[in-house]
Amino acid sequence: MSSLFVCEEPKTWRKVYDKYWNVVEAKAQGKKTGNLLKLDKWFQEELPAQISSRAEKYITLSELVKLMQWKLTRGKFRPRLQQLVASNSEDTVEKCSRKAFSLLPDVQAAIAELSSLKGVGPATASAVLAAGAPEQTAFMSDEAMESVPGLQPIQYTAKNYALYLSKIVERSKKLNKVDPQQDWTPQRLELCLWAMTIATKQQLGLFEELKVKNKKTQEETSDSDGEHKAKKLKSV
Structure with a gap:
């Protein structure tokens, strides 16, 4: 468990956040994750802008396929999931994701809706929501889950995601209360926890x-x- 999650000092969190891309670049140097930097830039910056530009938030099939590629490159590689996600129809993905975003702030209902898609479970569903509503949700990454007390062993269930998100939301609110910038979102905390965990495991010394x-x-x-x-x- 990372000591970062229990830290109440915004300056410490911000120092980790400021080095996020350094960690991504370091991880991307690995043979199996050489495409990570490009995919992560897309997920963290381009995809949110694309989703927000639409009159009603939704994602396309091609975006969902690329999101899965990002997820598997950033975390554990499971090629079967890529095939399952790609087998969804364009129309189904757009309708399902549109409804999911409309269900917010009921995150559990949105997760359930997205989980009806082939190859999509709570973790992938959380990635979709985090890209379109980072102020309400956070990606359910292994690294972030490992960092939060009371969530081990990791279970990829809607119930476990609800517990994880409640803790992440609570911590983001506490940081915003003492940080004048008040720019902490659940998804930004996920970035920090992921970066700290990867940097520690790979002994990057950052x-x-x-x-x-x-x-x-x-x-x-x-x-x-x-x-x-x-x-x-x-x-x-």
Whole structure:
């Protein structure tokens, strides 16, 4: 579990967010993820703009296929899912996604609607919603799920997604209360948790200063607790 999720300091989160693309570039250097940088730029920047430009939000079949390619490149590769998603009809994808976005802010109903598509489960459905409504939803990535307490072992169910999202939304609200910029969304938190987890697993060394700071904070807390206990013993 990442210590970032329990951090209440916006500056720490922002330092991680500012290095997001550095982490993506580092991961993209791997043989199987060479296309990640291009796909991630598309998902994080181009797709949201395309969805928002429509009178009613929806995604096309080609966008859903490319979104699945992005998801499998960014996380675990499961080629069978790519084939299943591609087998949906253009009309079905547009109608289903249009209805899903119209159901918001009832995220669970939107997830259920999108999950009726072939090859789409809660995780892929969450990616669709995160691209079109990042202020209400967040992608259900393994890395972000691993970072949130109480969600292990990871289960790709609507129930587990609801729990994950509630924790992410709560943390984003708390950060916005103490951050003057107030620009934290559930999806932005997912980016941070993903980046921190990947950087830690691949030992990229991008957040060494944060580790030192966290260690110092823990030591100060420990010393404070020790003093408190000593005073308590004296008063007994």
